[in-house]
Amino acid sequence: MRYVLALMILALILGCAKEATREGIVLKVWETYNSEERPVFLSLVEEFEKQHPGIKIEAVNIPFDGLEPKILTALATQTAPDIARVDVAFLPKLAIRGALYALDQFRVESIKSELRPVALSSCIVDGKTYGIPDQVNGLCLFYNKELFREAGLDPNKPPSSWDEFIDYAKKLTNKEKGVYGFGMKNSLWWTLPFIYSFGGDLLTPDNKHCALTSDEAIAGFQFKVDLYAKYRVEGGAWRSGGIRDDMGFQSQVYAMIFNGPWAVKGLERSGIDFGVALIPKGPKGYATNVGGNNMVVFSTSKHPKEAAQFLMFIASKDSQAKWANSLGQVPVNMLADGLIDFSRHPYLKIFMEQMKYAKPRPPIASYPEIENDVNPEMQAALDGKKSVREAMEAACKKVDAILQEEEALKAGLKKQAR
Amino acid sequence: MILLYVALTFAAFVVLFPFIWMIITAFKQPGTEFSSQILPSKPTLENFKRVFTEFGFVRYFLNSTIVAVSSGVLATLLASLAAYAFTFKNFVFKEKMYGLIIASMMVPGLMYVVPQFAIINKLGWMNTYRAMIVPHLANVFGLFLLRQYMGTIPKSLIDAAKMDGANDLQIYGRIVIPLSLPIVATLFLLTFQFHWSNFLWQLIVTNKENLYTVPVGLAMFKQQHEELYTLKMAASAVSIVPISLIFVFAQRYFIEGITRGAVKE
Numbered sequence: 001m002r003y004v005l006a007l008m009i010l011a012l013i014l015g016c017a018k019e020a021t022r023e024g025i026v027l028k029v030w031e032t033y034n035s036e037e038r039p040v041f042l043s044l045v046e047e048f049e050k051q052h053p054g055i056k057i058e059a060v061n062i063p064f065d066g067l068e069p070k071i072l073t074a075l076a077t078q079t080a081p082d083i084a085r086v087d088v089a090f091l092p093k094l095a096i097r098g099a100l101y102a103l104d105q106f107r108v109e110s111i112k113s114e115l116r117p118v119a120l121s122s123c124i125v126d127g128k129t130y131g132i133p134d135q136v137n138g139l140c141l142f143y144n145k146e147l148f149r150e151a152g153l154d155p156n157k158p159p160s161s162w163d164e165f166i167d168y169a170k171k172l173t174n175k176e177k178g179v180y181g182f183g184m185k186n187s188l189w190w191t192l193p194f195i196y197s198f199g200g201d202l203l204t205p206d207n208k209h210c211a212l213t214s215d216e217a218i219a220g221f222q223f224k225v226d227l228y229a230k231y232r233v234e235g236g237a238w239r240s241g242g243i244r245d246d247m248g249f250q251s252q253v254y255a256m257i258f259n260g261p262w263a264v265k266g267l268e269r270s271g272i273d274f275g276v277a278l279i280p281k282g283p284k285g286y287a288t289n290v291g292g293n294n295m296v297v298f299s300t301s302k303h304p305k306e307a308a309q310f311l312m313f314i315a316s317k318d319s320q321a322k323w324a325n326s327l328g329q330v331p332v333n334m335l336a337d338g339l340i341d342f343s344r345h346p347y348l349k350i351f352m353e354q355m356k357y358a359k360p361r362p363p364i365a366s367y368p369e370i371e372n373d374v375n376p377e378m379q380a381a382l383d384g385k386k387s388v389r390e391a392m393e394a395a396c397k398k399v400d401a402i403l404q405e406e407e408a409l410k411a412g413l414k415k416q417a418r
Numbered sequence: 419m420i421l422l423y424v425a426l427t428f429a430a431f432v433v434l435f436p437f438i439w440m441i442i443t444a445f446k447q448p449g450t451e452f453s454s455q456i457l458p459s460k461p462t463l464e465n466f467k468r469v470f471t472e473f474g475f476v477r478y479f480l481n482s483t484i485v486a487v488s489s490g491v492l493a494t495l496l497a498s499l500a501a502y503a504f505t506f507k508n509f510v511f512k513e514k515m516y517g518l519i520i521a522s523m524m525v526p527g528l529m530y531v532v533p534q535f536a537i538i539n540k541l542g543w544m545n546t547y548r549a550m551i552v553p554h555l556a557n558v559f560g561l562f563l564l565r566q567y568m569g570t571i572p573k574s575l576i577d578a579a580k581m582d583g584a585n586d587l588q589i590y591g592r593i594v595i596p597l598s599l600p601i602v603a604t605l606f607l608l609t610f611q612f613h614w615s616n617f618l619w620q621l622i623v624t625n626k627e628n629l630y631t632v633p634v635g636l637a638m639f640k641q642q643h644e645e646l647y648t649l650k651m652a653a654s655a656v657s658i659v660p661i662s663l664i665f666v667f668a669q670r671y672f673i674e675g676i677t678r679g680a681v682k683e
Contacts, residue, residue: 032641
């Protein structure tokens with residue numbers, strides 16, 4: 001009992017210790033960098049502070065899954081930080097609710113032309129710039145060189161078209177050994193490369209209607225379904241209870257999977273002999289999707305101008321060159337491309353090449369809701385419970401309803417603002 | 419009989435399998451967590467070392483201990499005092515008040531998050547242990563649990579004590595609490611466990627890494643695209659130690675509780 005009391009008293013004392021007040025401007029940043037990225041980010045922070053005496057950066061590392069509820073609670077009580085690093089899909093949701101500063105007023109124009117367009121486009125909502133990208137990536141094809149050799153394939157010649165891909169996958173599939181040519185996920189984002197490479201898209205160009213029922217989109221998704229149901233080269237990684245694609249790639253069950261730059265470190269550690277290639281060409285050429293993170297400034301910030309300065313610093317040529325060289329990630333600033341030492345990061349060239357064929361997601365606030373509604377329909381088609389067309393038609397109905405809701409919400413918010 | 423043992427052993431294995439997997443994975447080299455080998459080929463303590471040196475889990479464990487022990491003790495104390503009053507004392511609107519308090523259990527806990535956060539923020543309690551402890555001290559479920567139990571203590575016992583000149587505090591401390599010890603221990607265990615594993619609230623009220631608790635620290639291993647399983651499992655394996663220990667000690671009370679009323683003297 002005495003120890004308990006002592007602990008409680010300790011708690012009160014520690015709790016009461018007031019923060020020392022600092023002079024100058026303090027910018028609070030909530031970020032979600034992983035344990036490898038964090039030291040690089042902090043060294044950039046240090047550099048920024050050196051260049052801008054009088055501005056201090058207070059960075060807090062937040063678990064990725066906890067960021068959204070934390071930000072939403074903070075917004076409800078006006079206690080948001082100055083800056084946060086958010087997933088590209090979260091930015092539009094914050095933007096239409098008026099939670100963010102439009103940065104155009106802080107002379108971000110100068111840096112916009114240097115940034116990779118696929119990354120920048122995820123920051124632009126209704127023509128205004130609500131963030132600066134700090135990370136961009138897209139899916140590529142990862143393949144197991146050892147399994148390629150065993151199947152009599154040249155490990156330095158990954159498949160370049162979907163036809164070749166099927167051919168390779170058939171040769172790689174060996175059901176007796178429990179090896180499959182391909183392992184895939186069932187989710188809209190992970191299906192977009194198929195749809196794009198067949199010339200399809202998620203929404204119509206005006207972002208007002210669902211486009212998944214177009215012949216091209218259906219052909220793309222049909223191809224993905226066929227890999228499992230018709231060609232039987234996919235091991236059912238998407239099924240609940242199936243061996244997940246990335247885990248199966250590690251345990252050499254799947255010879256090829258889609259994955260992104262983030263997977264390289266882990267695979268290198270596991271000692272698997274793997275290669276990275278562009279996702280095979282479809283009837284409409286190479287294609288992939290876009291993911292990543294953007295830095296935003298909350299509208300409750302008292303120092304938006306300085307915050308914008310920090311955002312531009314992180315996305316600047318030098319910072320991004322350092323970022324890419326230390327971590328093997330695609331720089332968001334294209335001027336940094338020439339400063340990269342590819343000998344240290346053999347796969348980075350492919351990742352950057354793949355970004356040339358990347359297509360950003362539409363900047364709509366309800367993208368996560370769309371995923372939630374489309375994924376079960378896709379699952380039904382993969383399971384063979386619905387035809388691809390039926391599934392896409394059902395999905396599109398839900399997507400259109402979501403888009404209408406978003407329009408209504410936006411109109412309501414605009415009225416409120418007035 | 420043998421069949422029963424086989425079935426029970428199988429059931430035990432199913433229940434224990436995640437724990438076994440957690441412990442095995444904690445000793446694996448990073449990157450080999452999903453390889454086809456079940457046992458690590460080269461067992462390592464590296465994961466445990468990194469959890470405590472690189473990821474600040476020493477501090478997280480200290481924070482969790484402070485928060486879970488203080489809340490467990492204080493919440494149990496308050497609930498038992500309230501239960502005592504509601505069981506043995508008479509005051510105006512007693513049953514109406516009790517009904518009102520119990521009715522608050524109908525509101526889902528998540529509904530409280532934003533208003534509670536607003537209050538904590540107004541009080542200037544952000545980034546303090548108080549913020550993590552105080553909002554959950556009024557434990558309605560605990561009050562209900564203890565009142566139900568205290569109701570079974572014979573009134574004559576209390577009256578006898580009163581006759582002997584005992585005041586309320588003495589009756590509470592000398593008679594009621596010793597008699598309710600099993601249920602008090604249960605409540606302590608439940609509140610301790612709740613606070614030990616509470617994630618969302620502790621995350622929301624802290625903006626400083628040195629105030630993070632164990633669950634928040636564990637969440638850091640799940641990054642945007644990948645999950646650091648070996649490290650997460652090492653930290654999780656350590657994090658269940660306090661709960662297991664408390665359970666082992668508290669178990670004595672549970673067994674005592676069952677045998678206590680068995681023989682009438």
